[in-house]
Amino acid sequence: MGRIKAKRERLTIPRIEAFKRPADKEQAFLWDTESPRLAVKATASGKAFIFEGKLKGQTIRRVIGDVLNWTIEDARSEARRLQTIIDQGNDPRELDREKAESKTRAKAATEAAEKEAENRKQYTLRALLDAYSNLLESKGKEQSARQTRSIVKCHVLKPHPAIADLPASEITAHHIASLVRSVLEQGKERAAGLLRSYLSAAFNAARKSPFDAKLPASLIPYNVTINPVEPVSTIPVNRGNRTLNTEEMKSYLAGLADDDLSNMALRLALFAGGQRMAQLLRAKINDYEPEAQTLRLWDGKGKRTTPREHLLPLAPKAAAIIEKLIDRAKIQEDANAKKENRAPAYNNLLLFSSYGKTQLVETTPGKRAAEICKLMKCEPFDLLDIRRTCETMMAGLGIHKDTRAQLLSHGLSGVQTAHYDRYEYITEKRKALVAWEKRLDEIATGKKSGNVVQIKQEKAS
Structure with missing residues (x-):
């Protein structure tokens, strides 16, 4: 595609305003004498600054922008920038594509990071244990749900908020062992055993949720792939033996x-x-x-x-x-x-x-x-x-x-x-x-x- 011949004059605001597209033409060009690669292109939809150059025998045309949004000097600066790129042997279209792709990648990375940060705040151990309690309630196990909430509140949420607010997927066996050990050290062997049991059940439900249609899909985003409770030794819960005479x-x-x-x-x-x-x-x-x-x-x-x-x-x-x-x-x-x-x-x-x-x-x-x-x-x-x-x-x-x-x-x-x-x-x-x-x-x-x-x-x- 070669350059369309047209009159060349130093671009000014009055000349641009007076420039018209002939009725029998789809487009017309008014070329600048000060920046030879810069022109105003007139079409039925309006007027815009364009740049036209050559790279290895190939004509490269770029739309700079609407004349209502760009000053003449800014358009000339952009034309010079584009010509410099060509003089260096580069295609400005490719550079623009790379820039757009880089911008897209950066945006995607930012959104992913924001989503990851949101997930870290949302899908925590605290939230998982609450979701597990809700699951028990939905199955009609209100008493188990209440007992789970009580044990979790007393022995996880209140004394260990930092662990409770970690993403469930990042909880390790060391975290679990620390939670259970702190209860045992208080002499509460039964409570420690119950805590381990409830934690294990919650993680098992989340781990199985992607593959078990009977489990709620709401557990899937916790991204639990292993049960961190398994390496922690079980604690036998002593059977009660109290009877009234x-x-x-x-x-x-x-x-x-x-x-x-x-x-x-x-x-x-x-x-x-x-x-x-x-x-x-x-x-x-x-x-x-x-x-x-x-x-x-x-x-x-x-x-x-x-x-x-x-x-x-x-x-x-x-x-x-x-x-x-x-x-x-x-x-x-x-x-x-x-x-x-x-x-x-x-x-x-x-x-x-x-x-x-x-x-x-x-x-x-x-x-x-x-x-x-x-x-x-x-x-x-x-x-x-x-x-x-x-x-x-x-x-x-x-x-x-x-x-x-x-x-x-x-x-x-x-x-x-x-x-x-x-x-x-x-x-x-x-x-x-x-x-x-x-x-x-x-x-x-x-x-x-x-x-x-x-x-x-x-x-x-």
Whole structure:
């Protein structure tokens, strides 16, 4: 492409303004006499400064810019710069491309660095442990989630914020060992064992998330490829062995006498054989069958992906507590419905509700049990110890361990139980709970019941 012939004059503002493209031409050029490679190009869309030069016999044309945005002197300076590049044997177009590519690379590097910095702030150990707790909650494991949050808060977030704020992908076995060791050095062996367990579970979930569709995609950006907890030695969690004796159980029963909601929850858990409080507090009115006096709970404990139905054929005292709770819930619902100008709806009402709509906080009955324990001035005990006491005393009544396992919904996850054994043990569980209530009545009154007999130690069939 050669230079288009046109008149050459020293470029000035008036001359540029007066320069017009002929009507029969698509473009026209006004060349500068002071900078011979500089011209004004006129087209239908406007006027622009251009540069035209030659490199190794090839014509090189570059648009400098609109005449409204560039001064004449600036355009001449740019033309001289471009000519200098050509004189040096370089193609300014290639240099511009390299410059643009370099700018693009620099921008991409800056954006990557900013994203990396943001990821470091966002996908931290702190955030991972919170995400893992949320995962537990989404699976219905509220108690495990609460315990995880409590352990993490006490032994990671508060004492070690610098480690907590590190990217999860940069946490090493040394960091984990440091966290666990600091708890052990406080003499809290159980807490140390639980902390290691929760950390390992959180990292395993994040590590597997890219390949396991059952895990949330939100764990993938943590970019965890290994579990840094694995090299850290496990800490056996000592099993509790506290059980209440007969006199302590009598005092405990006396402390549950009134119909405070927490007391009712503790009494029901006790009369029902030592049920888990978390499961009991989630029960609703339509989980109770009044004719059969059967309460349905949902056991989501352990590695179950869906909660397991857990049926309890209640004895008279436990059934009476349920009936009181149902009456209480309906009274609350009637008041709420009247206030909200609607018809009452009973079926999905919680049995244990503070205001008719909100479930009683799971930790509240435990706190009440601790208050009773303090008043008893005895060796400390908690709800797990009460559960252990129930099973121990029921074993003393001759209730078979298979029946106790079904009654307390122990780890019933073997192949036989999970796939073949659909028998609900209703008869055995009801006999066990009737005997258990009579035993509790004996303890509370100090009187032997003439019709309490030992249940023969036979395997439930």
